[in-house]
Amino acid sequence: MTSTTAPTSADLTALELDDIQAGTLRPRPDPYAGAYLVLRIDDRRDGQELVRRLAEVVSSAADVLDPLAQASLSAAFSFAGLRALGVPQDSLDTFAPEFQQGMAARADKLGDVDRNAPAHWEHPLGSSDVHVVLTLLAPDVARFEATRATARTALDKLPGIGRVWRQDVYSPFDGRNSFGFHDGISQPGIESSGLPGRNPHEALLKPGEFVLGYLNETGDVSPTPQPEVLGRNGSYLVFRKLYTDVAAFRRYLHEQATSPAEEELLAAKLFGRWPSGAPLILAPDHDKPELGADPDRNNAFLYGDDPQGLMCPVSSHARRMNPRDAAVTGEVRLHRLLRRGATYGPPLPEGVLDDDGADRGLLFAAVNANLARQYEFVQAQWANDGKFIGAPDEHDPLIAAHDEHDQFTLPRKPIRRRLRGLPTFVVNRGGEYCFQPGIRALRWLGDPDT
Template sequence: MKTYQGDTAIMDSATSNSVPGVSLDIDDIQSGALHPRPAPYVGRFFFLRVDDRHAGRALLRWLLPAIGRGLPGAGPNQDAWVAVAFTYQGLRALGVPQDSLDSFPLAFQQGMAARADVIGDTGESDPAHWEPPFGSPDVHIVLSALSPDGARLENALKRALAAQKELPGVEVIWQHEVHQLPTGRTNFGFRDGISYPSIEGSGIPGSNPRETPVKAGEFILGYPDETGNLPPMPRPEVLGRNGTYLALRKLHTKVAAWRQYLRANTSSPEEETLLGAKMIGRWPSGAPLTLSPEHDDAALGADPRRNNDFLYRKDDDRGFKCPASAHIRRVNPRDSTIVGEARLHRIIRRGTSYGPPLPEGVLEDDGADRGLIGVFICAHLDRQFEFIKSEWVNDGNFIGYPGEKDPVAGHHDGTGSVTIPERPIRRRLRNLPSFVVTRGGEYCFLPGLRALRWLAELEN
């Protein structure tokens, strides 16, 4: 079991409550790093291959005016932004000097496919089964755009798409549309996008008023993190400062298998809903089990002032309301009694749905591709994203259930199990199949705006 410990007495970053002389350079940070996604939303992801470094740099010069920065403004493109990130191979294709490339962390240099055993991408999720071009050396630039509606999305993308067409030597090799489903929920039927951390200096409040703001260095390079230290930063400083890392994942969801499993292990529709909530940690409306353990509460689920206002240790340390094995509790244990320090493994999660919803009540798979494009943002790929995947999602030791994986996000082979505390005897469900399959993934670096200009002006 990996644990990380350190002094959490770190200087605050600059906001209206900041410590004098310490500031978060918000206008140099791409807004895609800190800005919560809009709701409703539409969006698009692109992978680009750079065949000519000079064309790649010219593309960046075209893109710079279109890239969102800092906090949302009040203009016609409010809540619509473009973000640009790079794989290790992409930085090499742009001609970044080798000494700079060598200064990036090993996980980023190797790429997500090479780290499959670490993060549990095995079986159906093995990179050998990924959709092309995921995991290949051809993925260089990841371009994304999110907006509340299609018109603003197209307006935000207009400059980027025009630039690519004008530049032979840069090729779009993959694109994917995402959108909020008509229900406003995920394909599994649960409201999403509820929980996100408060980050010192960002000016964006977190969703949980009981959570002390997390140090900016857990998410943005160049600032102290929860250990009191500066995260390792790529060289030169202009390249690394105000950047962050993204773990981008295409996750196919087996909705029919999910519904079949709930049906097979319950005796009524009410029990199905309860079992699903116990495995997720929230009711379909978004109401947390910790605050409403007996029934769904649509008003609570829809209220952003209350639907994330809870901790675990005081009210539910033993998991009789929300099981310790539930998905949302495993990936963010909050103040739970666990091995290690939960705050050292916080990440920013952004999930966007894709594909058509499976019609309500249908139990047979219709063969459609549906799921989630997940973006996980952090300053330490190994200590944050990879730790959560390896230790919290795919290992139950930290909650006292050896051999048990996350019931929703874990990679099972039909022999998985999940424990649900009940009185007088706990319930253990067996023969869990995989409900989520990795279809591809990439580790990316999201630079600050000055770093993007530096990349655009490379001369070699």
């Protein structure tokens, strides 16, 4: 489609999978090995040459369902990166204001204060040195190395490109994150993507929730960067390096419980799922690994039959992040995210309660088409706001920064239980808002003067 022809209804609803980057739509392999590379463009010509090369090697979403084609290389750009590439000002002005400002400037809105404040972020995150973010993800080390070689070739003999940051990611044990919980389970289903929805009780979402240039859940098209060739088939990619204090998490549970079984129950109540991934709604009393491992059943539920949170606390992480049919602030379908996060760092050995000083956590990554309505709403309202319906004066027990007054309610009969003095388990070490363009758009970025 060009900007001179009026869009047809197919243009607005049928995803052009071969022009959308794999990193936007393809689920993360499981298990996986990968890396996030941050580059700085010091020389515009080298930057444009890099983008021209990337356009030839990034993976598309066309083979999104092909299990053999699971290694992918994707490229995204910060606002400073687009400027460094020479994107004209009248085009830069058409990007979402939150993207133009960048994540560090949105710190107050996102709750990135105190320990999470940009002043404490890992350099160069939050600085104007973050221009290009390459995401490499593969199902095994051999295919990761092949993808890394492709990225290296794209960077070859380009002295005007600085490699300024790198974070390796991998699934350490059995697809579980640093806290020992299976993740990456629940993802929204998207019309016309070819990917089956993961929850048979939820209708598929309109493509425009995640890819720019298509109809979204409001019946409209989210503001799409111009010219059309640049904006269409792109998405906003949010990435944050989230350090996890696993020792503090274990110690807190140990102090609150009288047995290992109770520790595991309390941990599951905080997450909304058991370590295997089995949801509390379908397994309220104990973990059911066969349920956790069954993709047809482990996400097939709503919360409507549990309005008080007796099975899955209203304030648990997974329920706050996607309340499904529960009554909450906001229309749930307007605040969904495609999560692309990956675990980093060595696991803390089982049973260890003292911190070993290692850096471990989640390289959180999420794709959406509207930063304000999707990612920022979820982070600011559902994670950090105390006025969440059903759990007043509480925050997300896992990802919010807590002070000594923070508590977590476990609804129970005859009497609820309150966990008090929640420590902070997750600290943001920095991140950025990026634009992950379509493949035609990459070619345009390689030569924006044409």
